[in-house]
């Protein structure tokens with residue numbers, strides 16, 4: 417994980433607040449304290465008899481080691497998993513199809529959007545894509561360039577952008593830093609933005625995140641994906 421020294425953090429924070437955005441609002445989410453990303457993945461594997469798992473960004477295998485499934489691939493250029501590549505390089509040569517993909521690599525809008533679209537191309541019918549870190553609670557947690565250690569990045573923007581597409585059905589489950597849920601189906605609730613995605617700021621997310629992200633609770637998720 418990227419190391420940030422104190423001076424770099426201060427410089428990047430001033431830069432972000434001066435040239436990109438300065439907004440103080442903080443959100444309070446209701447993330448369950450007894451159900452995490454590995455529980456969600458286990459739930460989906462068991463319910464759908466999934467056999468093929470892909471994780472993008474594995475770090476110290478905090479999640480990868482907990483996923484029990486017939487075949488699993490973990491891609492990370494630095495540590496963890498079982499393929500030492502960036503996700504872009506992995507997808508260039510990949511020939512496998514997956515039932516469930518967990519995207520948790522580089523947390524920037526552009527990269528996450530690419531990771532999602534690449535994953536869609538290698539998703540089995542009835543497969544699902546999960547995206548970690550979709551719900552930042554404050555400006556600093558989502559700032560790119562990064563100036564905080566605790567960081568979700570602007571993953572949320574990839575979800576908002578793709579919620580405008582007709583051919584992907586997307587929700588965000590309010591749990592474990594916000595988990596995007598994507599299936600390769602007709603969008604049952606196309607998002608209409610009143611400005612281009614490049615102009616959407618954290619303040620817009622703060623004011624509209626429930627609609628932008630199509631937020632659902634864990635019980636709602638279990639009803640929809642039963």
Ligand SMILES: C[S@@+](CC[C@H](N)C(=O)[O-])C[C@H]1O[C@@H](n2cnc3c(N)ncnc32)[C@H](O)[C@@H]1O
Pocket residue numbers: 417453471472473474475476477478479480491492493494495501502503504520521522
């Ligand atoms: C937040 S950690 C992953 C945590 C893990 N998935 C978990 O659930 O605890 C992000 C990881 O993404 C990796 N990463 C960074 N850029 C990447 C890229 N372009 N492709 C794949 N992985 C990347 C980093 O090396 C880091 O290990």
